Amino acid sequence: MRRRILVLAVLLLAALAAGLLWRGDIAVPAPWNPWAPLDLRDPPNLLTGLKLARVKADPDLCRAVLATSGLSTRPVPDREEAPGCVLSNAVAVSRAGVALDRGFVASCRLAVAFALFERHALQPAAQEAFGQRVAAIDHLGTYACRNVNHRAEGRRSRHATADAIDLAAVRLADGRRITVRQGWAGDGPEARFLHRLRDRACRIFDVVLSPDYNAVHRDHLHLDVGWFGTCR
């Protein structure tokens, strides 16, 4: 009985604290306030997933967050190319903090996740490994109306809704190019960098697939946003 009262008291206190937090009566720093919108400048923490989930579910919020990302984008009209291949609230990204070998079409939620990745995974990992910034990336594409692993049957890939990007190579400020195809194996500095990049990407994206996953991914990191998480 006493234990039940204790549990009830704790629940009541938690509800009260949540209410006060929501009303703004208790101030906590925005990165730790679950109701504060996602701020791309904040390093990822336990609440980032929750805040990203809200961004994914709310097109207006997504556009507002994307506007603060520093990415150069223009809107792409909604369209359905084929069943399951839908562009909705998508943008064409022509420039990020890093240069792109070519622009790409991305769902707003992918563009926001990419901006987080660039700032909090890509650049820190390069600084740690090589003491310099990443100047550019090479990618193998984002939007493609196709099924998972290019199979004729089965479910649609997240590429079919522009929710995925395949990262093939990174160019450092000094011009050195590190490719997933050549750099992944072994335990040299390039391999350590690429593995760390994969691990950091897993904190931001929902699905991250590397050469460790299967042969289809031997030359790129597949990074996508959705609802289920895999980090391979």
Ligand SMILES: [Zn+2]
């Ligand atoms: Zn992919």
